[in-house]
Amino acid sequence: MAKVTRRKMIQTGLAAGAFLTATRCSSAPKGTPNNPATGPEVNTNQSKEVTLRFIGTGVSQINEIRDKAQEDLGFKLDMRALSTEENNQIAITQPGQYDIFDGEYFSLPLVVPSGNLQALDISRIKNWDKIVPFFTTGKFKGMPVENSQGTTPFTVMYLTGPDSTEFSPTPTDYATLVPFQYNADTLGYRPDLTGRQIESWSALFDEEFKGKTSILDIPQIGIMDAAMVAEAAGLMTFADKGNMTKKEIDQITEILKEQKRNGQFRAFWKTFDESVNLMTSGEVILQSMWSPAVTAVRAKEIECIYAPLKEGYRGWGGGIGLSQNLEGMALDAAYEYMNWMLDGWVGSFLGRQGYYSAVPETAKEYMTPEEWAYWYEGEPAASDIVDPFGNTLEKAGAVRDGGSFEERFGNIVVWNSTMDENTYLVQKWNEFIAS
């Protein structure tokens, strides 16, 4: 070993200088803030020193949002895009690495007990009362979502006190996360390759799509999709999908393992961009999907439908929370950001990718009436629909899959869930993935 390596080494020697040259070449322009001169001048001079470090998923850790926030607020934001798994992992084990946790409500039963988040003072959130009532009170026009199963945002929204790590079943003055984006998730498919319309979750296990489906590999989310599919296909029933018993977990993972053995799945994915790549490359034609993934596929001029299914949707909600180590000026800045976030610009930006804003009425002010009608009201597009990155998603006349906000959100039947048996679930899920 030694001789060969050494000889080769000598031959490849003397390159140290090359590194230096290469470094210089690489210090290429960074396409950062467009016009840094703007922004409030007088009283925020000090907070300009502040940098808020975010952790979150690629869903919302978007450079455009950061740039706009820096421009409007005057302080710096540092965003990190992680997988859902890593995001929770860092939130729980590395509190020193972030100031703001941008995560999902289902993560809270894991993150909150770690004591790494501080309670939000609701009185400092200007638009709190305008937030869609389902998040703050659990009510939504008497629609099916009010009886949905799983970790509904409302149940983990409030803390019993300012220093508490216990959830309060009724509203208090202290919240865990300020919601800002959420959606009704479902299966996505390529109609050109499936050859037919998909109307039920059970299609994921259909023989005809063998080897061409995918499910997401995040236990607390994937299990909910799997439960919807298994129930729709008549393979099993659950007392409460949002809080399965060990026996139910055993049964559902057994079903999943069998499907895997039979070659039903093509791949599993962990971040939504992976699902985009699977879909655009034709590897997968029917899979669990998130809405920005669907819009990203369409932006590549590939047909992709976000199927409204007869059994209803799987809901999720994301918000931002404060790290325990925020204080003083940085804490003020964090609240400033939260208020800015609910002020409408972010809502409209994310809305154009298919998410809903926690405060739809402010987002509406930043959207054109045509956009609003298409995304929220389920009306046919009056003009071409363009995503925030400038790609055309739909030609005029198209209608959003699943229709209006009420039709979609109101028909959520399960939420991403951290169950009582979470540890067991994760263990069994890992076995399924490893099987």
Added chain:
Amino acid sequence: MLKKRSLSFYLLLIFFCLFVLFLYGPIIAIVLLSLQGPDGQLMFPVRSFGVYWLGQVFQEQRVGNFVEPFKRSLTLGLLVTAIAIAVSVPAAMAFRSRFRGASVILYLTIASLIVPSVLVSLGIGILFQVMGWPTNWFSSGLGAHLTWTVPFAFLIMLGVFNRFDPSYEEAARDLGASGVKTFQEIVLPLIAPSLIGITILGFTLSYDEFTRTSLVSGQDNTLPLEVFGMTTNVTSPALYALGTLTTIFSFAMIAIAYSGYRIYSQRQRGG
């Protein structure tokens, strides 16, 4: 060279060519895919030709960027190499004389190479967590890289000193040179070419390291980690463009190293 080639020669030649095709095929594929116009996709066919995506690498991505991690990996690589040389050269020198415990040290060093990488990553992660230290690429990440580079550097130096004639040093010492002076004047010039080799090897091993770093890089990614993040977050040929650029970077390094060596050896011969 004119002797008649046997059949087995040609069979082996064909096999060798197929092997080279296997090695370079995928690389050529991503180079082609990265040289597309703005309408390029992740799969063939190539729609149009252009350098659009190469430029995109240096622009801000929708999430993350490549430039900062590249600088980080570069710094880390140099740091790791410097430390690896600083600890492995004396260690290998120690092995020129017999001492009690030598074989334990040798096995420990070899163990560092053959322990499955995931253990190093998990172990250092747990160590830092238990101690309450924050993980960072320049602390825990550095340590993880050392477990991979130090053994290589050590084994190479061991080989070098095995073939090293101690009479030069004895002569120097007889002439009254101190230990430090002997090392500077005699040993160092003789092992210099090997040190350059170790520098390249150590740097490359560190620059490409993924598994051992994966759990312990802290909040800032090294380049391989960022690239892996990109495989899950980038849906455009910018990903391949990055592949093309890093491959060119590696090729350039080897080319410069090779020509540098040739100049060096010619000068040696000439001088």
Added chain:
Amino acid sequence: MSKLKALRPYFLVAPQTIVLLIFLVLPIVLIGVVSFWEFNGYSMTPAFTLDNYRGVLTSSVTLDTYLNTFKYVVLVWAVCLAMAFPVAYFLSFCIDNPRLQVILFLICTIPFWTSNIIRMIAWIPVLGREGLVNQALTGLGLVETPVAWLLYSDFAVVVGLVYLYAFFMIAPIFNSLMRIDRRLITAAQDMGASGFQILKEVILPLAAPGISIGSIFVVTLVMGEFITVRLMGGGQSASVGKLINTQIGSLQYPLAAANAVVLLAVTLLLVVLILRTVDVRKEM
């Protein structure tokens, strides 16, 4: 003075040993300790429980995962060897010009100096359902529908691993072959040995240490591998490394630690077995 001289080697090895103690020995000891701890969804607590090992050793998934990992190890090892030996043989015995030898060796090794992750994803446009190979196959009319098992399959994982680690087999074998005294072969020829006999009786035994060093590298690298298994297997293929990684991802550190201890034991056992068959000390 002589006492100082006796201590000299210890001063010299101290820095390296300290580095390895901190970043290798201590972490592995901690893995051993933590493997007895308890955990819930978000934290671990010091304790002494055998539950983690019970979980690892009684689960049928552990066995399946190990079998699957061994399958990869054996396949990758066999393919690497089958590939590396002829290539190294060709380079060392069929090429007489030393300069050409160096250049060809460099050609074989340059790709191994570039980023592993990039080299991995490079296979996706080649092997995918709409990839190059499938386009060629359907274009030539050899198959009607694209072949799916080329990507996101065991096949893809093996291809990926061979692609990553073949170098670790080629270099030591090439090194061994280059050290063989050419006079031995001439002598064998003079004694009337056939080409095959020379290969079997002279070259192979002398190349054995190189083969076993290469084997140790390939086996240990593949045993703990997870990233290739994930990327090329589409998240579907199982390996011990990936299982551990998934457990780490869901914060089940003690369980991951117990698995890691078992993995370490199995890997070391394999290394010992390889070392038993061939004495590699000559190569050092």
